[in-house]
Amino acid sequence: MDDIEISVIIPVFRSHLHLTALNNQLVSALEKIGECFEIIFVEDCGGDNSWDVIQQIATRDQRITAVKLSKNFGQHAATICGIAQAKGKWIVTIDDDLEQNPNDIIALYNEAIKGYDLVYGVFEQRSHSRWRNITSYCARKLFNLAIPSLNYDYTSFRIIKSSIAKELQQFDSPYPFIDGYLSWITNNYSTVKVLHAERGSGSSNYTFSKLLRHTINISISFSEVPLKLSSWMGLFTSILGLLWLFLILIQKVTGTVTVSGYASTMAAILFIGGIQLIVLGVIGEYIYRINFKTSKKPLYLVGQMIKKNN
Secondary structure (H helix, E strand, C coil): CCCCEEEEEECCCCCCCHHHHHHHHHHHHHHHHHHCCCEEEECCCCCCCCCHHHHHHHHHHCCCEEEEECCCCCCCHHHHCCCCHCCCCCCEEECCCCCEEEEHHHHHHHHCCCCCEEEEEEEECHHHHHHHHHHHHHHHHHHHCCCCCCCCCCCCCCCEEEHHHHHHHCCCCCCCCHHHHHHHHHHCCEHHHHHHHEEEEEEECCCCCHHHHHHHHHHHHHHHHHHHHHHHHHHHHHHHHHHEEEHHHHHHCCCCCCCCCHHHHHHHHHHHHHHHHHHHHHHHHHHHHHHHHHHHCCCCCHHHHHHCCC
């Protein structure tokens, strides 16, 4: 096989109904760029029939590589797994739900070959529900506060120069965040406006609790802001406690102290105790991440693979 120009990575999770249509659209779009491409499906153990569908697709086309992880490791880990298998000069990542149009890969590619390391497909208008758009907006604002270098227009629809994408394998955080890594590796990026289509079927696998968990994990893994907030909270409560002590001493001297005060005392103990627990919780999260890195656990494990013949 000639040198591969483009590798397309699709992390798959509970999307067996979309995969055949997605593959057909990808092949049609990529053939407009050239014949030398590959498509890599990484099934992240969603528990549906996705792996069966992927195997059928892979047996019909030698340009398809099928990977099944040993357990669910998450979208970003599955994407990095696909990147590890990719042979292309350019690596495209795209979701499995048909919300991102494969034909827009052509626009991403044409922009990338102008000299960029990374090009994002940015949606002019998102087709998500109102609550999802609001929570995504809030998460982006928080991420940009916690990670100032983060590319604000990041999406999961991107094309990356292979030499840049391969560097993602060097990171071993327990909560990988590809766009956080990319913002650290390069700032030579561009964006292309693309349409955000309706999901092929079903509903998003990202629930509110998952989005909240993802936001907290990324904020802690990529930023010292939570630790700084903890320090400021500790300083604030210390100052508040000193002021309270000063007030009590004044009342003692002036003889205005009374026996009553149980409610205020308990309120102070509970408030300060709550702050201490929050600070300890934040420190514990950082210690957990240190423990993960020192334990040398892999980011993902491959369970099965169907690889094309080279």
